Amino acid sequence: MSLVETNVLKDGSKKLAGKIAIVTGGSRGIGAEIAKTLASHGAVVVIxxxxxxxxxxxxxxxxxxxxxxxxxxxxxxSNLDEAKSLIAFTKERFGKIDILVNNAGITRDRTFKKMSEEDWKAVIDVNLNSVYHMTSSVINEMLDQKYGRIINISSIIGQAGGFGQTNYSAAKAGMIGFTKSLALETARKGITVNAICPGFIETEMVAAMPDEVLQKTVNKIPVGRLGQPQEIAEAVLFLAESEYITGQCLNVNGGLYM
Structure with missing residues (x-):
């Protein structure tokens, strides 16, 4: 049975029909694929x-x-007031928010010895503080409606570390801790909170790696290739539909980190 078939109900409607989703950083790469996939299964998506x-x-x-x-x-x-405005826009336009995908992220890679405070703060603000800003702005709405799906796009780098990425690794690891703690607080209230940890995915960010470094990375991946953005989007879809999975990190990395 194909993925599309499994996400269509017996009456022909789609499982996410009537759901309102926000995807931060949804204009390109993984975020764009997530937005398209959620929309293809019935959700109205705010990009x-x-x-x-x-x-x-x-x-x-x-x-x-x-x-x-x-x-x-x-x-x-990364700015609390602007995050609140995004939530307000969505609620005014559609009346509710059912799914939040915290995907926005940047890198400022440097060895720690050379990393400036600006490099550190920029990555923490966009990758980690944005998760607080968005989630804190929507959580009461989800609690009131007794339904919510919060999906945080972390990274293999938050689990295994990455050379020259102490800022990015700290932010992505922080997302995992945030996910587990919030899941405990909301599990009995109709809200699930999960993280996805992509490995090396074929995006602009990965494409910018030097060819030699990229090939060495691919050689280490047990399945022998980079992941595709659509594979992350399918994982998001799975968690958006699940009712009994919460507080988990879904690793989509080709076996690179087990």
Missing amino acids: NYNNSPDAAENVVQDIANEGGKAVTCKANV
Whole structure:
């Protein structure tokens, strides 16, 4: 049975029909694929972006071409007030928020010896503090409706570390701890909180790696290839539909970290 078939109910409707989802950093790469996948299974998706309005609109158009519905909303989610405005926009437009995918992220890779305070703070703000900003702004809404799916896009680097990535690793590891603790607090209230830890996925970020370094990385991956953004999106879809999985880290890394 195909993935599409398993996400269609007997009456022909889609399992996420009527659900409202926000995807931060949804204009490109993994975020764009997550937005498209959720929309293809019935959710209305708010695609958050900060610096890429044209890319975000292209994702909306791709979704519309497939019969789905999505809108864009600009917000720098590393800023609490702007995160609140994104939540307010979504609630005013659609009346509720059912699914939050905390995907926004940046890198500022340097060895720790050379890492500036600015490098540190920028990565922590975008990758970790944004998770607090977005989740704290939506959690009461989810508690009131007794339903919510919070999915945090962490990383293999938050589990195993990465050379020159102490800031990124700290932020992504923090997301895992956040996930487990919030899951404990909300498990009896209809809310699940999970993390996905991608390995090396074929995105612009990975493509920027030097060819020699990238090939050495691929050689270490047991399945012998980079992951695809769609494979992360399918994991998000799985967790968005699940009712009995919470507080977990779903590793999608080709066996690189077990």
